[in-house]
Amino acid sequence: MNSPRLSVALAAVFVVLVLAVVPWAIEASGRYDLYYTLTSVALLSIASAGVWLTFYIGRINIGQGAFALAGGYISTILVVRAGLSFWLSLPIAGLVCAGLSVLVGFPILRLRGVYFAMVSLVLTEVARLAALALPITNGAKGISSIPLPGPISLFGLTLVPDFASVSNPRVPFYFLSVVLMILCFAAMYRLVHSRIGRLCQSLQQNEELASSIGVNISLLRVIAYAISSFLGGLSGAIFAGISQSIYPSSFTVADSINFMLNCFLGGLGYVFGPIVGTFVLYFGWDLLFQTGQFQLLIFSGVLIALMLVLPNGLLSLNPFARKSA
Amino acid sequence: MVQVLINGLYLGAQYALIALGLTLIFALMNVLNFAHGQMYVIGGFITYVVYAQLGLPFIVAVVAAGASLAIIGALVELLLFRTVIKRSHREESTMLLAAAVAFLFDAVILLVFGEKQRGVPKIISGVFVSDALIIPYDRVVIAALAAASIAGFMAFVQFTKPGRAMRALAQDRIAAQLMGVNVDRYSMIGFALGAMLAGLAGALLVAITGVNAGIGGPISIKAFMMVMIGGAGVVGGAIAGGFILGMLESVGLTVLHAYGDITYLVIFAALMVFLAVRPNGLMGKPWG
Numbered sequence: 001m002n003s004p005r006l007s008v009a010l011a012a013v014f015v016v017l018v019l020a021v022v023p024w025a026i027e028a029s030g031r032y033d034l035y036y037t038l039t040s041v042a043l044l045s046i047a048s049a050g051v052w053l054t055f056y057i058g059r060i061n062i063g064q065g066a067f068a069l070a071g072g073y074i075s076t077i078l079v080v081r082a083g084l085s086f087w088l089s090l091p092i093a094g095l096v097c098a099g100l101s102v103l104v105g106f107p108i109l110r111l112r113g114v115y116f117a118m119v120s121l122v123l124t125e126v127a128r129l130a131a132l133a134l135p136i137t138n139g140a141k142g143i144s145s146i147p148l149p150g151p152i153s154l155f156g157l158t159l160v161p162d163f164a165s166v167s168n169p170r171v172p173f174y175f176l177s178v179v180l181m182i183l184c185f186a187a188m189y190r191l192v193h194s195r196i197g198r199l200c201q202s203l204q205q206n207e208e209l210a211s212s213i214g215v216n217i218s219l220l221r222v223i224a225y226a227i228s229s230f231l232g233g234l235s236g237a238i239f240a241g242i243s244q245s246i247y248p249s250s251f252t253v254a255d256s257i258n259f260m261l262n263c264f265l266g267g268l269g270y271v272f273g274p275i276v277g278t279f280v281l282y283f284g285w286d287l288l289f290q291t292g293q294f295q296l297l298i299f300s301g302v303l304i305a306l307m308l309v310l311p312n313g314l315l316s317l318n319p320f321a322r323k324s325a
Numbered sequence: 326m327v328q329v330l331i332n333g334l335y336l337g338a339q340y341a342l343i344a345l346g347l348t349l350i351f352a353l354m355n356v357l358n359f360a361h362g363q364m365y366v367i368g369g370f371i372t373y374v375v376y377a378q379l380g381l382p383f384i385v386a387v388v389a390a391g392a393s394l395a396i397i398g399a400l401v402e403l404l405l406f407r408t409v410i411k412r413s414h415r416e417e418s419t420m421l422l423a424a425a426v427a428f429l430f431d432a433v434i435l436l437v438f439g440e441k442q443r444g445v446p447k448i449i450s451g452v453f454v455s456d457a458l459i460i461p462y463d464r465v466v467i468a469a470l471a472a473a474s475i476a477g478f479m480a481f482v483q484f485t486k487p488g489r490a491m492r493a494l495a496q497d498r499i500a501a502q503l504m505g506v507n508v509d510r511y512s513m514i515g516f517a518l519g520a521m522l523a524g525l526a527g528a529l530l531v532a533i534t535g536v537n538a539g540i541g542g543p544i545s546i547k548a549f550m551m552v553m554i555g556g557a558g559v560v561g562g563a564i565a566g567g568f569i570l571g572m573l574e575s576v577g578l579t580v581l582h583a584y585g586d587i588t589y590l591v592i593f594a595a596l597m598v599f600l601a602v603r604p605n606g607l608m609g610k611p612w613g
Contacts, residue, residue: 060417107601114357114557117420118549119600122593125546129590253542257359257424264421293436300428304405307422311413 011186018178023171035170039242041282042177046184047235048262048274050228053188055268056197057224058204059109063120064232065256066127067097071233072240072250076143077136086149087160090237097233098226105225109218112207124256131248142247149241173242180238181275184231189271191227200224265306267313276314327457333575334568335468339530341567342471343544344551345478345560346522352495352558353515356406359423362544363430364520368394368527369536370438377445383532387470390528391521398520401426402513427541434538444535467529474525475564478518482560491515495558550596556606565607 018038026034047064054061071093078089108119131137148163163169191197199220202210211217240246262281266273284302288295310316343365350358358364368390376386409422448467453460482488490511493501502508527536551570555562570592577588600606 055417060420104597107597111600111604114351114355115553115600115604115606117357118553118557119597121546121549122553122596126590126593129587129593133587133590253546261421261424264418268415268417294432296428296432297436300425300432303425304422304429307418307425308405308408308412311409311418312415 015182018182019175023174032168032170035168035174036242037282037286039170039174039177040239041279042174042181043235043238043242044259044262044282045275045278046177046181047232048259048266048278049184049188050231051259052263052268052271052274053191053200053224053228053231055263056192056204057200057221058112058207059120059221059225060113060117060260061120061225061228062117062253062256062260063123064228064259065124065251065253066120067101067229067232068236068239068255069124069127069131069246069248069251070100071097071236072246073131073137073143074233075237076146076240076246080143080146081136086147086241087152090234093237094230094234097236098230101226101229102222105222106218109221109225121253121256124251124253128248128252137248140248142245142250144245146240146244146246148244170242173238177238180234185272185275192271196220196223261303265303265314267315270313270315273313273315280314328459329575329579330572331458331460333572335464335571336575337568337571338468338471338475339526339533339567340547340551340571341564342474342522342526342529343548344555344563344567345475346519346526347548348552348555348558348560348563349491349522350516350519351552352560353491353519354402354406354410354419354512356419356423357549358519359420359545360401360427360430360541361519361523361548362541362546363427363434364394364397364523365527365530365544366434366536366538366541367397367430368524369531370434370443370527371524372528372531373438373443373445373536377443383445383448387525387528390524394524395517395521399513399517401520402516406516407509407512427545431538431541434541438538440538442535442537443531445531448532463532467532470529471526474522474529478522479560487511487514491518550592553596553600553606556608559606559608562606562608 022038026032047068050067051061051064074096075086075089075093078084078092079086084092104123108116108123111119132139137143148169149160150164151162152160161172163172166172192200199210199215202215203217203221207217236251239250243250258281262277263274264277265281266275266277270276285295285299288299291298306314343361346364347358347361350356350361371390371393372383372386375381375389376383405422405426406419409418413419447463449462451462453462453465482492490501490506491514493504493506494508494511494515498508530536547570551566552563553566554569555564555566573592573595574588577591581588581591
């Protein structure tokens with residue numbers, strides 16, 4: 001265990017890096033496309049953080065795509081059909097996803113191990129099929145040309161400008177996503193190091209034992225799953241906002257598996273694993289784009305090699321190992 | 326309605342064969358083999374190459390597909406899963422590995438066989454027609470071959486020495502090891518057998534539905550559903566799950582046809598309710 005001072009210093013360096021150094025570097029180098037890439041990484045790592053939390057209670061979650069898709073559709077429908085503000089639709093999308101996950105979670109969280117993994121995988125398919133079949137989602141054509149988020153002002157003071165009025169709307173989206181990512185991981189860190197975090201870890205180790213000493217396991221796992229789905233829904237909603245469109249194929253089984261891979265790759269024992277995993281996986285995939293048809297072959301080969309060499313995640317290399325427990 | 330039930334039966338026999346391999350690997354090693362659908366696709370393509378392109382008899386193609394997949398399965402276990410299981414702190418790591426293997430196979434399939442849908446010439450032409458029924462003969466042959474493969478597999482597991490070792494391994498890995506079962510060796514044989522069953526299923530089904538590079542993932546999902554219905558790690562459960570899903574699909578497509586493409590949505594919803602009542606499927610052992 002390292003000193004808390006070092007942790008705070010590292011966190012501060014990270015915040016300055018993503019909020020000041022990265023935008024400056026992008027402006028200086030003119031690589032504006034990186035805004036979008038980094039925004040995606042931030043959003044995907046938020047969804048992956050949710051998956052990580054379900055790993056933390058000992059459940060293999062391959063169903064995050066379902067909630068990301070649901071969140072995207074809920075936000076879109078609220079904005080397009082009900083004319084609600086994008087900003088208001090974000091928390092609503094997250095909360096509705098959390099509500100859905102409570103409904104689904106009560107029965108399926110009784111399952112463990114491979115059973116839960118398979119059901120959650122099926123859940124992703126359910127979400128896709130539901131998006132195709134429900135009348136309000138406009139089927140396979142999806143919903144496109146969603147308006148950009150409007151301004152937020154408080155007492156006449158404009159806190160966030162109208163995204164449509166900014167010359168490059170990718171920039172405010174970058175800041176939005178990165179700030180949310182920082183808040184999300186700060187909250188995760190706090191959660192994991194709180195009493196609830198300890199209790200979650202007791203679930204991961206042995207549910208029966210935890211239950212026998214008075215831990216309310218069914219409540220706790222539903223809470224963890226609801227938080228996880230909230231994050232999934234939130235990130236899906238912002239994704240729909242950025243791409244200004246959503247389709248049933250926006251989040252599929254492959255995305256759900258990727259969320260899981262992000263967590264694994266970063267390391268399941270580390271709170272910040274999802275950020276590292278998402279970053280490496282997303283950029284690795286992008287870099288390999290030049291290899292054309294061999295992209296997937298090399299990508300999966302490298303993944304397998306990483307698994308063989310570092311089965312406990314990239315962060316197990318970290319000299320400052322911020323082990324979660 | 327009889328027609329619908331008959332359709333359900335052939336689908337069931339094919340599905341059971343797919344689920345069997347998945348459940349075998351799970352029972353022996355606690356590995357959820359994500360690459361199962363991809364193994365199925367490879368089996369299908371090998372059959373296509375041997376039977377349709379080289380013009381050899383269909384049965385040779387099926388054997389070739391089964392044998393190649395058995396070798397691939399053995400290598401995957403030997404080189405990849407064994408190492409990761411030994412080194413990792415958490416058993417979930419095998420799932421990442423399985424997912425990465427699935428991606429790798431997808432890439433290989435695309436590079437080697439291309440993205441086109443491939444079908445093979447009919448193995449037997451002709452259709453049995455009566456007042457109520459239309460049954461193409463090739464489907465009957467394929468369903469019979471699938472049933473024969475399942476029976477052969479069950480006989481192997483029940484009556485041979487490796488089969489007995491694998492059953493012991495599935496019951497209790499540590500106890501089996503203490504009784505002198507060579508765990509590493511039988512894990513490899515089991516993985517090879519599971520992969521072979523996937524390859525056989527692909528080889529047989531290519532004669533009916535054809536094969537393309539993209540169906541691996543959906544096949545895996547179907548296999549997962551069958552295993553969940555029947556209960557993971559139980560041979561009888563996989564077979565039951567296969568037939569139940571085949572029947573549901575066949576009946577669902579007929580009955581729900583009027584409401585659009587919602588058969589699978591309904592099946593999934595029913596599965597959730599079913600699992601709420603019986604979390605371990607029809608005959609599964611409890612996890613952990």
